[in-house]
Amino acid sequence: MRGRILVLLLFPAVFSSVDSFEPFTTTVVVTAGALLGRKIYNYFQETCNDDWLHFNATGLQVDLERKLFGQHIASRVVVKALTGFMNNKNPKKPLVLSLHGWTGTGKNFVSQLMANNIFRRGMESGFVHQFVATAHFPHASQINTYKAQLQEWVRGNVSICGRSMFIFDEMDKMHPGLIDSIKPFLDYYDNLDGVSYRQATFVFLSNAGGESITRVVLDFWKAGRDREEIQLKDLERAMSLEVFNNKNSGFWHTSLIDKNLIDFFVPFLPLEYRHVRMCALAEMEAQKMNLDEDMANEVAKDMIYSPKEERVFSVKGCKTIASKLEYYR
Structure with a gap:
């Protein structure tokens, strides 16, 4: 339905004088308008085809x-x-x-x-x-x-x-x-x-x-x-x-x-200190902040690590990185 409306808007002259065309010519013009209308519809409206779905x-x-x-x-x-x-x-x-x-x-x-x-x-x-x-x-x-x-x-x-x-x-x-x-x-x-x-x-x-x-x-x-x-x-x-x-x-x-x-x-795999630090730098980049190595280190140090004796793995991974950056800004 939406495709047809677009066609009518784009080609008012065609549809107002369609009776003056020969049957064959009329079919060609209307079909061309419908195809263009469908292309415009598919451009704006997501459909299950290669225009909207393509694996990269x-x-x-x-x-x-x-x-x-x-x-x-x-x-x-x-x-x-x-x-x-x-x-x-x-x-x-x-x-x-x-x-x-x-x-x-x-x-x-x-x-x-x-x-x-x-x-x-x-x-x-x-x-x-x-x-x-x-x-x-x-x-x-x-x-x-x-x-x-x-x-x-x-x-x-x-x-x-x-x-x-x-x-x-x-x-x-x-x-x-x-x-x-x-x-x-x-x-x-x-x-x-x-x-x-x-x-x-x-x-x-x-x-x-x-x-x-x-x-x-x-x-x-x-x-x-x-x-x-x-x-x-x-x-x-x-x-x-x-x-x-x-x-x-x-x-x-x-x-x-x-x-x-x-x-x-x-x-x-559970994340280590170095991975948390990389997450902090990546989040800075995503937020268009200046990359600050010292801040990334502070954020990584502020996380809780386990097991208690070894303190190897970040308990929350990189989940709270964004909020930690706000705190250290």
């Missing part, structure tokens, strides 16, 4: 290299997984990533970078859908209602755009059993009731698994080994088992893990 693998890699600190495993896994999936014209199932680690280590940030490099409007896109467990599913007594709603939300949005992205935050606070309601949409089906979910992306964010990740990183630190030596295989199994067996997690005994529907468990 190079952009994602550069963003991760320049803006994410201390996460060599997560960066590599996310770039490879997303690039392979987006370049596959006929994937067998949706891409399902589960990001795990302490707060402030970059899980939310990475999901935003993914969206920014797939959709022109990034997180503001109408095809990116974010659910926060404590906000959208607060009451355990309503779990059956939430299951039905969640299925309808996913089904309805994928029907509109097959490349939809769904981000589930605070999975460690989600009611056990709720996420299983979308298990059929993540499985190896060509379509369900005429809807194909194979090009959609599902991203789960959770603090669960952080303990097993920290143990491995601390062991490497105590042995004097570089954290960059840690590989995905050193973490993935222990992390997935911790999540699966955690009764207070939304992944507790979930069929998503039991049926191997999560493509990658992505570990986010």
Whole structure:
């Protein structure tokens, strides 16, 4: 409808004198006007096509290299997984990533970078859908209602755009059993009731698994080994088992893990002093402040570190950097 209105506004003369044209000429002029109107409509109105949706693998890699600190495993896994999936014209199932680690280590940030490099409007896109467990599913007594709603939300949005992205935050606070309601949409089906979910992306964010990740990183630190030596295989199994067996997690005994529907468990390592300092400098740059090395050091020193004896890892990661900078300004 909006496209037709634009055409009428752009071509009033054409439509006021359309009766004077021969039938063939009339068809050509009206069609040209409609096409132009549709192009203008698509320019301003987000649609599920290449005008608004185009994966930038190079952009994602550069963003991760320049803006994410201390996460060599997560960066590599996310770039490879997303690039392979987006370049596959006929994937067998949706891409399902589960990001795990302490707060402030970059899980939310990475999901935003993914969206920014797939959709022109990034997180503001109408095809990116974010659910926060404590906000959208607060009451355990309503779990059956939430299951039905969640299925309808996913089904309805994928029907509109097959490349939809769904981000589930605070999975460690989600009611056990709720996420299983979308298990059929993540499985190896060509379509369900005429809807194909194979090009959609599902991203789960959770603090669960952080303990097993920290143990491995601390062991490497105590042995004097570089954290960059840690590989995905050193973490993935222990992390997935911790999540699966955690009764207070939304992944507790979930069929998503039991049926191997999560493509990658992505570990986010706890951040050290040097990473917090880099976060402070990056935040200064983002706020267009003069880069102040002394201030970055002060901000990093002001964070709380654990374990108590070693004081190696920032308890809050980089989460409170912006507010700390305001204090030291």
